[in-house]
Amino acid sequence: MLNCDIVRTRLKTMILGRNLYCFQVIDSTNAHLLGLARDGAPEGTVVLSEFQTAGRGRKERRWFSSKGKNLLLSILLRPELEIEYAQKITLASAIILANTIDQYLKNKNLPPVDIRFKWPNDLLVNNRKLSGILAESILQDKKIVALVLGVGINLNEMPEERDPAIRDLAVSLKELTGADIDREDFLCLFLENFEKDYERFERTLYRQVIDEWKQRCNQFGQKVLLETPFGEQEAIVRDINDSGFLVYEDMAGKLHALVTGEIISGHKDASGF
Structure with missing residues (x-):
């Protein structure tokens, strides 16, 4: 199981993940974090779970993930921007995640994978889904007072462990590389990259996001x-x-x-x- 004490020790962020909630089972990481956001949770709060009983994607679709194999997390942002920026923040998150995957594989001397984006929220390899992102906002006067980003990443789940309904539609990094993915290392790298690049994108009002996103869309x-x-x-x-x-x-x-x-x-x- 994912060790959150190790994550807290290894993590080198100032804000992201410093307020970290870890669950074995939860209904939905996004739903839980939206509740925390309404109660005043600070930016950078992260909710993790090994399994979700009511995980959902776009159009309330169910999430399928084997317990203890992948990463299921939600991140709280408080960008104080107009609602029009929500879509750009989602695209920026895909860029950060794809770059993190590239960096992790390189750091571990594993073969690279060709990640492509499918609008609006999917990361694909060979037309199979590696990851998905779901953004949900709390608004006030047409401004985002809280934005929760749900991120699901298939790391170690193998085809035989996958729900038959999606067996041929999804893919994991272990399946692609033949190696076990260290989930604690990957999570720390992702949160560290997210904090750094989120600040960069915020500072430039997401001007670079569209061009960077297009580079991975075919x-x-x-x-x-x-x-x-x-x-x-x-x-x-x-x-x-x-x-x-x-x-x-x-x-x-x-x-x-x-x-x-x-x-x-x-x-x-x-x-x-």
Whole structure:
């Protein structure tokens, strides 16, 4: 099981993870941290759990994760920015996580993996889901007073341990590299990188995020199936706009920005918090 005392000892952050809650079982790390946020928990509070009974992703989808194999955590941010920045913060979190995976594998002399982003919140390797991110906000006067980022990362779960419904849709770092992933080391590295890069992105009001995110997305120009507020639509992915929303071309050749929705592409979701 993940040792939170080791995490507290190794962690080299000033804020992130200094207020750390660890559970063996919880309903949802995001739900618990949202409650703590409403009670005044400080920025940087982190909630971890080995297993979730009501983990969820976008559209309230269930989360599937074997106990003690992966990382399930939620991070509390208090950016004091307009709600329009929430999407950019989600994209920034994906960048930080992908860079952390690259760094961890390099530090351990393990083979690299080619991580690609699927809008709005997935990290894929070979079109299989390695990680998902779910952002939930508490607003006041159209400003974010608290933003909870739920992060699920498949580290050590092998196919035979996975729910059959998602066995071929998900993938873990152990499956890709053949090596056990030290979860305490990985968590500390992720939180340390997050604290450093979050400050960088905040300082520049997320100006670099869109360009950095695009570098890991290979869906531009692809024909996909989208879930939109108006139902499912076939479309061609054209861009990500300056607000972090998907720009797509419909079958009539007209461009639209997708604010609420996702790329379906006939592929079942496998994430939740």
